[in-house]
Amino acid sequence: MLRPSSLGLFLALGQSLLSAQAGPQTIQLQSRTAPPAATQKRRGLSPENIPLVDFFRGTDLQWFGNITVGTPPQTLTVIFDTGSSILAIPSTLCDESCDNQTKFDPTKSSTFVDGGTIETEFFLNRFVSLLRQNYQNPNPGFLGVGVDPVREFEGTSNYDYVLHSASDVISVGGLTASATRFFLITTQSDGWALDPFDGIQGMSARAMGFFGSLISQGLPSLFSLYLTPQAIGNAEMTIGGIDTTKFKGDLIYASLPAFTTTSWSLISPQFFVNGKSTNALKASRHVVFDSGTSNIVFTSQIANELYALISPDIVPHDAEPGSYGIACDKIDTLPAVIDMTFTAQDGTPFNLTIPSSELNVGPFDDDPTICQTLINAVEDVPALVGGSLLKHYYSVWDVGNQRLGFAAV
Structure with missing residues (x-):
């Protein structure tokens, strides 16, 4: 079941098109292992x-x-x-x-x-x-x-x-x-x-x-x-710091929009599902990153566009408006890799990926044969992503430099 958690402080964010940039570099997801505990040198107020x-x-x-x-x-x-x-x-x-x-x-x-x-x-x-x-x-x-x-x-x-x-x-x-x-x-x-x-x-x-x-x-x-x-x-x-034992490779940083107040958001010029996109998914939009939310939230237009690239059998679930579902015996066979493109501080595009394993949120209470799917629809708000993406990356929330960083785990 979806448990949307803290949905923070949103701004009325306008939508303006960004020029398309070729060749986004996906941060590869890798199997997790529990690394050894980090050690921190204590100096004043240490992390x-x-x-x-x-x-x-x-x-x-x-x-x-x-x-x-x-x-x-x-x-x-x-x-x-x-x-x-x-x-x-x-x-x-x-x-x-x-x-x-x-x-x-x-x-x-x-x-x-x-x-x-x-x-x-x-x-x-x-x-x-x-x-x-x-x-x-x-x-x-x-x-x-x-x-x-x-x-x-x-x-x-x-x-x-x-x-x-x-x-x-x-x-x-x-x-x-x-x-x-x-x-x-x-x-x-x-x-x-x-x-x-x-x-x-x-x-x-x-x-x-x-x-x-x-x-x-x-x-x-x-x-x-x-x-x-x-x-x-x-x-x-x-x-107050970064635990380098928890990730592989380098952190990729992206700057928050200049007018950001309290929300952690980045601009995305394009979404993909299983490597495919549509005109609607190529429009520039703000994506808010919320550590207390489990699922992802888009408008019904974007939710429908994304689901159309996954399976025509995913349909709205009337008992819980805004949610979608599919027969539980079908959901785990579906490819449903969602890539969201962002721009690093050096101007290079990169993708953050939600893997197919996140599509199945679990059976609905009113009909246990139908499983709820990851994306929920709410109108007139910026896109919102939470734990379904964040748990596949190490993330750095840099208040001083107004940027977000991500690395493969």
Whole structure:
């Protein structure tokens, strides 16, 4: 089942054609092996490797790790989410809606400071509502997160938060930021009950909160992600550096668009499926990279174009608008290699590839004979890719230089 996670802060991105460039160089995917642990020389604020756990329900959904808040430190688990920009955690101020999660207790922290404000209630009704709200009204304070399967795009609210502002000491690994602003969850809707993690630590393209504080202390202004399939394990985030033991060859860097605010996006002039493209797939478009999202999201036009190059048997699944499916006994035989072309900082085109193995997301609840496919359709938003691509690459999120880097694993 699709579990679209954090869908970050989108801009109203115009579409302009880029000139076609011949000969894109695909970063070859190779079999993963668990490399030896990296060693880091400690010098001032040195990089820290943070182990991550894979939330797996038939497919890889999100990756989360530990964070501590307060004095003495209280440990919670969070998604390190490139699609949002704030830290939000459950608290003892929360009602019974947070009972399945670890709650931070501000009364037990000697460094806690009450922010004194109740933030706007965030109506994350459904996947499409969240996307449209962020797309039309980009706001660095908005928490863009939704982590249950796509069920409907209409209906009553199922993904709401009410947040209370605060500040306290925040630590990840051996890195500590004092007097850091964050948010306490005081109530949340039922859509969050399934999740094995507690909260969300935003890691947007503009350093804020915890990460911004560490940078001001001298930590290099980048982080790296090694998101692995469950079968491989040993996933990690490196804050402030790059773990060179986790990839092969050289990193290829691409610059974020000049007008980027908080979203991690790159411009792609062309998509391919199994080496083929169409006129619609050759149009320039922005692609947002979101570490907290499992599937990929395009408009229905692009989704239909991509699926037409895979199989005519992939059709919309009416019970879950925006999703598509095919008979489960057919899906694993389909070639479905999706290449997205980007331009490196040296002007050279390169491809990022989602392999055929990612096409099958798992059976639908309402009909287990039909399997959901990777691509979902939502109108009027930029393209979005998540873990289905990122877990096949080592990725570097360079805030200081406003660029993304990728290398084969």
